[in-house]
Amino acid sequence: MTGLKIIVQETLFGAPAVVLATSLPRDIYSQGVHALTYFNVWMLIVSLLGGGCIFVIWDRLAGSRQKQYDSERLFQHLFQFSADAFFLCDKDGEFVDVNHQACAGLGYTRQELMSLSWSDITDAAIDNLLSRTQHLTTAPPPPMEAVFSGKHGYSYPGDITITHLKLQGRSLFFVLVRDITERKAADNMLKEQKARLNFLAYHDVLTSLPNRLKAIEFLQAFIARAKQRDTVVAALLFDLDRFKNINESLGHETGDEILMEVSRRIKGLLRDSDVVARFGGDEFLVLLEHPQDKEGIKTVAEKILEAIAHPLQIGQQQFYLTGSIGISLFPRHGKDAQAILMAADSAMYFAKEQGRNTYRFFIPSLNVDVEERLYLETDLREALEYRQFDLFYQPEFNLRTGQVECLESLLRWQHPKRGTVGPLEFIPLAEDTGLIVPIGEWVLHETCRQVMLWRQQGLPPVRVAVNISARQFRQAGFIEMVFRVLKEYDLAAEWLELEITERFVIQSAEHARNMFKVLRQAGISLAIDDFGQGYSSLSYLRKFPFSKLKMDRVFIKNVVSDPHDEALATAIIAMGSSLGMEVVAEGIEGREQLDLLRRLGCPLGQGFYLTLPMGGKETAEFLQRISRNSPDMIKAFSD
Ligand code: C2E
Ligand code: MG
Ligand code: MG
Numbered sequence: 001m002t003g004l005k006i007i008v009q010e011t012l013f014g015a016p017a018v019v020l021a022t023s024l025p026r027d028i029y030s031q032g033v034h035a036l037t038y039f040n041v042w043m044l045i046v047s048l049l050g051g052g053c054i055f056v057i058w059d060r061l062a063g064s065r066q067k068q069y070d071s072e073r074l075f076q077h078l079f080q081f082s083a084d085a086f087f088l089c090d091k092d093g094e095f096v097d098v099n100h101q102a103c104a105g106l107g108y109t110r111q112e113l114m115s116l117s118w119s120d121i122t123d124a125a126i127d128n129l130l131s132r133t134q135h136l137t138t139a140p141p142p143p144m145e146a147v148f149s150g151k152h153g154y155s156y157p158g159d160i161t162i163t164h165l166k167l168q169g170r171s172l173f174f175v176l177v178r179d180i181t182e183r184k185a186a187d188n189m190l191k192e193q194k195a196r197l198n199f200l201a202y203h204d205v206l207t208s209l210p211n212r213l214k215a216i217e218f219l220q221a222f223i224a225r226a227k228q229r230d231t232v233v234a235a236l237l238f239d240l241d242r243f244k245n246i247n248e249s250l251g252h253e254t255g256d257e258i259l260m261e262v263s264r265r266i267k268g269l270l271r272d273s274d275v276v277a278r279f280g281g282d283e284f285l286v287l288l289e290h291p292q293d294k295e296g297i298k299t300v301a302e303k304i305l306e307a308i309a310h311p312l313q314i315g316q317q318q319f320y321l322t323g324s325i326g327i328s329l330f331p332r333h334g335k336d337a338q339a340i341l342m343a344a345d346s347a348m349y350f351a352k353e354q355g356r357n358t359y360r361f362f363i364p365s366l367n368v369d370v371e372e373r374l375y376l377e378t379d380l381r382e383a384l385e386y387r388q389f390d391l392f393y394q395p396e397f398n399l400r401t402g403q404v405e406c407l408e409s410l411l412r413w414q415h416p417k418r419g420t421v422g423p424l425e426f427i428p429l430a431e432d433t434g435l436i437v438p439i440g441e442w443v444l445h446e447t448c449r450q451v452m453l454w455r456q457q458g459l460p461p462v463r464v465a466v467n468i469s470a471r472q473f474r475q476a477g478f479i480e481m482v483f484r485v486l487k488e489y490d491l492a493a494e495w496l497e498l499e500i501t502e503r504f505v506i507q508s509a510e511h512a513r514n515m516f517k518v519l520r521q522a523g524i525s526l527a528i529d530d531f532g533q534g535y536s537s538l539s540y541l542r543k544f545p546f547s548k549l550k551m552d553r554v555f556i557k558n559v560v561s562d563p564h565d566e567a568l569a570t571a572i573i574a575m576g577s578s579l580g581m582e583v584v585a586e587g588i589e590g591r592e593q594l595d596l597l598r599r600l601g602c603p604l605g606q607g608f609y610l611t612l613p614m615g616g617k618e619t620a621e622f623l624q625r626i627s628r629n630s631p632d633m634i635k636a637f638s639d
Contacts, residue, residue, distance in 0.1 A: 093118030106150030215277030402637030493523035553587025
């Protein structure tokens with residue numbers, strides 16, 4: 001605080017003086033002190049802050065260096081001990097570094113590998129790889145597959161991932177290679193499994209042929225193309241005759257082998273552009289895309305039948321097979337695949353009805369026949385119950401003496417609407433449906449009953465021959481049934497003869513031989529029927545105990561006009577006789593045939609020229625006549 005003081009005092013010279021004195025505090029000084037204090041405080045704070053910052057920065061720097069060091073170590077560790085192979089290389093593919101796995105995977109030491117370059121170890125061109133890094137900047141390029149070749153010819157497939165790096169001013173490429181051997185193997189397995197599944201969906205496991213589904217697809221595709229090009233497609237439906245019997249009697253394994261062989265044979269004779277598929281159990285479908293003409297189709301059908309007819313050796317056994325083929329044509333027989341297949345099916349049944357071992361083209365009236373077949377089957381089932389069957393008898397004559405050697409019983413069906421139906425019209429159906437077994441049993445009963453009646457009427461005893469179907473022979477208990485019937489009608493076994501077609505003997509050789517032995521030992525005669533249809537040789541048949549051989553009427557038909565047939569008939573007669581079999585010429589229809597066969601020394605004969613098949617009553621009269629008169633009463637033997 002300022003104060004004013006008045007001081008009175010003397011001057012130096014003794015003069016009075018008033019001194020006015022004011023006392024004021026010294027501001028500047030204090031301000032200066034203040035300022036200095038502030039300055040010092042601020043300096044302290046700034047120093048402290050600065051020091052702190054420096055400390056923090058230093059600390060950070062030290063930390064980041066440690067981190068860098070750590071991450072480098074980590075990277076080195078990962079680089080070296082990764083399960084994947086790493087290559088660090090420059091743009092020329094020279095290696096800057098490689099990891100442990102890169103060496104191990106290729107079987108090289110590090111030194112060896114470092115002396116090589118990228119192009120020495122893989123087929124993936126480095127330029128190609130490097131260009132992949134240029135296109136994509138934000139994300140690494142997708143992996144690329146390549147094969148890596150190592151030491152001693154070892155190689156493995158790998159996935160390559162590549163990244164571009166700038167290291168110490170150098171442009172380098174970091175390549176990761178992942179061994180994908182296992183993945184590839186798994187992929188391949190998956191692919192194989194998929195392919196297999198796909199194959200199974202469209203192919204038959206047994207024959208490896210396309211299956212029904214695939215066959216229909218082929219047919220649809222062929223039809224679509226044929227529509228565009230205005231061409232024709234032919235469908236040939238092939239069915240093995242009586243294959244069911246083989247399967248039933250010889251087992252499915254044999255059946256399977258036969259089917260495989262059949263499929264090989266059919267395949268072997270078709271062109272690559274043709275299709276053969278397994279259409280069902282024993283059905284094969286052959287498709288011909290734009291066949292030349294009808295003759296060409298016929299040739300294929302004939303070739304198939306021929307190929308099947310060659311004897312088939314399965315293990316110890318030889319089989320002689322036949323088949324029936326139904327043929328339909330697009331666009332003539334149907335607008336689409338379904339219609340074409342139905343037409344081929346009808347034609348195939350037609351071929352079977354026509355005696356099998358043949359082919360038939362579809363004709364529109366066949367559709368009706370398929371329906372008729374269904375009706376026929378129903379009717380056939382009722383025929384036994386309603387006693388619509390009847391037997392006719394046709395004698396076999398001794399061609400030298402004219403005496404009756406035997407009476408063959410022949411089945412007839414007296415259909416309520418159709419009239420008399422011949423066995424050829426319904427026996428194949430009866431065989432297919434199995435109805436032949438009860439029908440055949442009825443035939444044997446009825447024949448034996450008839451013989452018993454004739455005997456009771458005092459007619460001369462005569463041997464009877466009964467036709468037995470292959471299916472009946474295979475039926476368990478067949479032999480027992482025959483003996484039972486003989487006993488029931490008190491007929492000695494020597495008065496019975498069983499006629500068996502050649503095909504059964506061939507198809508069931510072992511089984512047949514055993515059965516024949518039992519029958520022969522019991523005194524029953526055995527005849528081989530329709531011999532010469534090309535199924536077996538005489539020397540083969542020698543193994544079986546046949547006492548009679550019935551030469552098919554195809555040889556007799558032209559025996560007079562065709563020297564070839566005459567030669568064949570001569571050979572069969574001579575060989576049959578030399579093997580101890582009586583030979584019967586079937587189907588003698590005229591005088592010239594009879595005379596020639598007599599000249600050739602054929603011992604027995606049967607045919608319309610000698611006598612037609614006769615009903616039971618008529619046969620009794622016939623037997624009556626010949627017992628009273630000489631054989632000359634038969635016109636054929638009269639001169
Ligand atoms: P198959 O055993 O060869 O019988 C002879 C066939 O030839 C008979 O025909 C007979 O009528 C016929 N035939 C006889 N002489 C002549 C002739 O001079 N010219 C011509 N063209 N034919 C002649 P069918 O009665 O129609 O019998 C045909 C086939 O049906 C028989 O041939 C036989 O295999 C079979 N069959 C007949 N009855 C039975 C039977 O009861 N059971 C079995 N499983 N099959 C039978
Ligand atoms: Mg016969
Ligand atoms: Mg015959």
